[in-house]
Amino acid sequence: MKDISVYLVYSIGFLLFIICFGYMLYFGKQTFHLDQMEVSNAQDYDYHFVLIPEEKGSEYWQLVREGAMETAEQHHAYLEYVGGAQTSEEEQFRTLDKAIDAKVDGILTQGMEGERFVELVHLAREKGIPVVTVDADNPKSERNAYVGTDNFRAGYLAGEAFVKETTGKQKVAIVIGRSESLNQQKRIEGFQKAIEHEERIQVITIEESNISIVGAAQATYQALKKHSEINGFFGTNVLAGIGISQAITQTNRQQNPYIVTFDTLPKTLDLMRNGMIDATIVQHPYRMGKTGIDLLLEAGNSKYVEPVQYTPSSILYKEDIHKAKYGEEYSYEINSQ
Numbered sequence: 001m002k003d004i005s006v007y008l009v010y011s012i013g014f015l016l017f018i019i020c021f022g023y024m025l026y027f028g029k030q031t032f033h034l035d036q037m038e039v040s041n042a043q044d045y046d047y048h049f050v051l052i053p054e055e056k057g058s059e060y061w062q063l064v065r066e067g068a069m070e071t072a073e074q075h076h077a078y079l080e081y082v083g084g085a086q087t088s089e090e091e092q093f094r095t096l097d098k099a100i101d102a103k104v105d106g107i108l109t110q111g112m113e114g115e116r117f118v119e120l121v122h123l124a125r126e127k128g129i130p131v132v133t134v135d136a137d138n139p140k141s142e143r144n145a146y147v148g149t150d151n152f153r154a155g156y157l158a159g160e161a162f163v164k165e166t167t168g169k170q171k172v173a174i175v176i177g178r179s180e181s182l183n184q185q186k187r188i189e190g191f192q193k194a195i196e197h198e199e200r201i202q203v204i205t206i207e208e209s210n211i212s213i214v215g216a217a218q219a220t221y222q223a224l225k226k227h228s229e230i231n232g233f234f235g236t237n238v239l240a241g242i243g244i245s246q247a248i249t250q251t252n253r254q255q256n257p258y259i260v261t262f263d264t265l266p267k268t269l270d271l272m273r274n275g276m277i278d279a280t281i282v283q284h285p286y287r288m289g290k291t292g293i294d295l296l297l298e299a300g301n302s303k304y305v306e307p308v309q310y311t312p313s314s315i316l317y318k319e320d321i322h323k324a325k326y327g328e329e330y331s332y333e334i335n336s337q
Contacts, residue, residue: 047077049296050099051289052092052109054135055211056083059265060238060285064134067289068108075297080104087178087211096120099129106130106296108289111138111146113180118142130299134292135285136183137308144299147291148183150310154281155187157315158234158260159194161279162201165317166258170201170232173223175244177211177237187236187262204230209240216243217250224251235261242267245276264316272318279318284311 051068053061065081072079082099084091092109093116099107100123107124111117111133121141124131130144137146162170174191176184188206195201204227207219216239224230224247233248235241241261248256260279261268271277288311295305 045076045078047072047075047105047297047300048080049077049106049108049293050080050082050095050104051292052095052099052107053081053083054092054110055085055087056081057085058238060263063285064289064292067286067291068293069289071290071293075293077105077293077297079293093117093120096124100124100127103127104129106132106293106300108132108134108292108296110134111136111141111143111182113138113182130296132292132295132299134288136181138182139307143307145295145305145307145309147295147309148288148311149281149283149313151183151186152190152193153310154262154283154313155190155192155236156194157190157281157313158187158279159191161260161315161317162195162232162234162258163198165278166201166232168200170258171227171229172201172203172232172234173220173227173230174203174206175209175216175219175223175233175235175240176206177209177240179206179208184236191234201232209237209243211237211239213239213243213246216240217247218243220244220247221251230257231255232258233260235259238263238265241277241280242271245271248276269321272316272321275318277318280316282314282316284313287311 049072051065053064055061069079082095089112092112096107096109097120100120107129109131117138118141121131121143125142133143133146135148137143137148139146162172174188176188178184192203205223207223209215209219216235220233220243233244235244241259242265244259244261256276259277260281261277262281263283264280268277268280272280291309291311295309298305
């Protein structure tokens with residue numbers, strides 16, 4: 001009798017395990033578009049797209065999302081915005097893998113370096129899922145297209161600012177987000193190309209910020225500690241200029257360095273009005289999002305799309321700050337083509 005009772009307990013336990021495991025597999029597969037979405041049911045829409053940002057809370061990526069959402073709504077598409085609260089390649093890879101497993105209709109994602117990204121994009125294409133990279137590219141992958149800034153040209157514009165707007169010897173420190181990021185590398189290449197014939201302008205150090213304001217401030221302190229003669233900074237990402245400016249304010253230098261950075265966050269524009277930042281490269285993240293969804297729709301309908309589609313970029317100087325506003329549409333469009 002005791003043996004039968006033990007057998008029944010084990011049998012019931014095993015049965016419960018099988019049921020729970022089945023639920024886990026089923027609901028685990030289904031919850032990809034339930035935990036972070038504004039819309040209740042993707043099945044009510046004609047398309048299910050996923051946008052994977054570098055950092056979900058970033059104001060820059062919020063603009064990408066707004067542009068993508070506008071186009072998605074026009075085509076009765078369900079847009080899912082999924083990513084980590086902070087920059088994490090591992091989180092981006094996991095999200096991309098989950099999106100492929102969920103068999104969505106298209107993926108808009110920041111391009112990432114390395115074979116893992118190449119393999120995941122290949123897997124998506126094998127399953128018939130179009131992939132468009134935005135903001136940063138990986139041309140070695142089988143992505144359908146890249147939409148975003150011509151990063152070499154953007155860096156060149158920053159270098160031109162130093163050539164045109166400064167005098168005397170310029171000892172420049174570059175503060176990057178991540179050294180492995182292709183878009184950051186291209187910006188540095190463009191900058192160095194612009195100054196290559198100017199012997200008075202010299203890049204003496206490149207410091208990494210890990211794409212944060214605090215990291216950029218620490219990178220600035222580190223650069224000044226190693227090279228006190230620095231009198232110019234080039235910040236190659238959206239948060240660099242803010243971090244550089246904060247560090248410079250704390251150092252109480254007699255003369256502020258010449259600072260060129262990226263994007264037009266409200267804080268960046270305020271620092272320009274206060275004379276801390278001298279120039280910034282204007283990008284169009286809203287337009288990137290809009291175009292990205294258009295490209296996914298075209299690729300998903302077996303239409304040919306140009307593999308590289310650059311959005312406009314221009315440079316805004318502090319003396320023209322009154323002509324700019326935060327968001328997608330800027331009145332300051334000189335040199336934007």
